[in-house]
Amino acid sequence: MKLEVRGIEDGQPIPERFAFGVYSSTDHMSFGPNKNPELVWDQVPDGTRSFAVIMFDPDVPSVADDVNKEGRTVAADLPRVDFFHWLLVDIPADTRRIPEGEDSDGVAPKGKAGGPGPIGVRGVNNYTQFLAGNPDMGGTYCGYDGPCPPWNDEIMHHYHFEIFALDVDSLGLEGEFDGNAVREAMKGHVLDSARVTGTYTLDPDLR
Template sequence: MEINVRGIEDGQPIPEEFAFGVYNEQDHMSFGPNKNPEVTWDKVPEGTKSFVVMMFDPDVPSIADDANQEGKVVSKDIPRVDFFHWLLVDLPASSSRVPEGVDSDGVIPKGKEPGPGPVGIRGVNNFTQFLAGNPDMAGTYGGYDGPCPPWNDEIIHHYHYEVHALDVESLGLSGEFDGAAVREAMAGHVLASARVTGTYTLNPDLR
């Protein structure tokens, strides 16, 4: 199975058009275009009945106290955890593409609705937790929201775009399901997977 994410080459920086946050010299960060990239896939195994599309960042600090704080850095030695940016499930077996901008085109304060979307069913991404303390932005974030790592992080973040071919038509998920729920539901049903990894940073010393 093969995946292509238009505009993103494996191991290369992700273009700002796909980012939630872009570098801003005055304020460190400002909102980006936040478009979902086009994802296509082929060479699908026989018996495929549905697909899952996801994107996650495995480099998010497990302790975020110093994130985006003036005069501080997020140490490279802090243990890192997965942060889900995009969860689409139950894409039909006939599908082979998620068009650019169909699941996200701009930053939506308080988030997009989870549930049935333009393509597949949207899960809830981790901006839901990340922005919970911001009264202007707090809400439930469904679908795609792009990279926005701490601007004072000592490491460059990696973003895994993945497609999984499954042997079931539906994972049976509904409501505000998250990345852990998707992984649990997929267990034992994955026929094949493919991945492209892009990088991103808002730290001017690493750009």
Template sequence: MKVHVNGIDDGKPIPEKFAFGVYSEENHMNFGPNRNPEVSWQDAPEGTRSFAVVMFDPDVPSEADDVNQEGKTVSRDLPRVDFFHWLLVDVPASTSRIPEGEDSDGVIPKGKDPGPGPIGVRGVNNFTQFLADNPDMAGTYGGYDGPCPPWNDELIHHYHFEVYALDVETLGLEGEFDGEAVREAMEGHILASDRVTGTYTLNPDLR
């Protein structure tokens, strides 16, 4: 099975049109176009009954005290955790492409609805927790929301776009399910998978 993410080469920087946040010399960060990239795949194994799409960043600081704080930096040595940016399950076996902008086209304050989307069923990404204390942005963020790493992070972040071929038509997930729920539901049902990894930073010293 082979996955292709149009516009993102493995190990290379992610274009700003796919980002939730883009670099700003004046404000550190402005909202970006936040379009999901086109993801396509081929050579799924026989017996595939659905697909799941997962995009996550494993480089998110485990402590947020210094995140985006003037005069401070987030140390590259700080332990890191996974941050899910895109969860799409129950993608029909007949599907082999998600078009650019199909699941996200712009930053939506308070988030897009989880549940059935244009293709498959959307889970809840971690912007839900990240923006919970922002009264203008707090809400439930379903589907795709792109890169927006801390602008004072010493580490360049990596974003894994993964597609899984599954032996079930549905994972049986409903409501506001998260990335860990998707991983748990997929256990024992993965026939094949592949990933493309892009990088992104808002730190002007690393750009």
């Protein structure tokens, strides 16, 4: 398969229009346009019956004690974990494109609904956990929400956009399913896949 993420070159910085958080010289971070980028794919294998999209950041701190704290930094050698930013499953087999802004166009305080969306079925991304203690933002975040790494992290973050061609019409996922559930449900059903990786940081020293 071949995947194009329009506006993002493989290995290059992600434009701010796709970000949940953008750099601010006064407050470290402010909300960004948070548009999902346009995905276009082809060279689909025979037997494809649906697609799934996953976007994740493998560079998220495993311990959040120092995240976004004045006078502290998130150490480069801290163990890292996956943070899911976008989950779409049961995308019809005849689909070859997700338009820019179709699944997200702006930050939605307290999240947005899961289940069937404009294209496919939305899963729950990890902003649900990250913002759970915030009275103004806490809620269930589904579908796409873009990059917003800690502004005091010593490392650049990488964002993997992945498309999977599957041999089933549906993964059978219902309710508030997460990225691990998608990966588990796809086991044994992936005919092919493709990936594009972009980078992003809010640390002025890395920008």
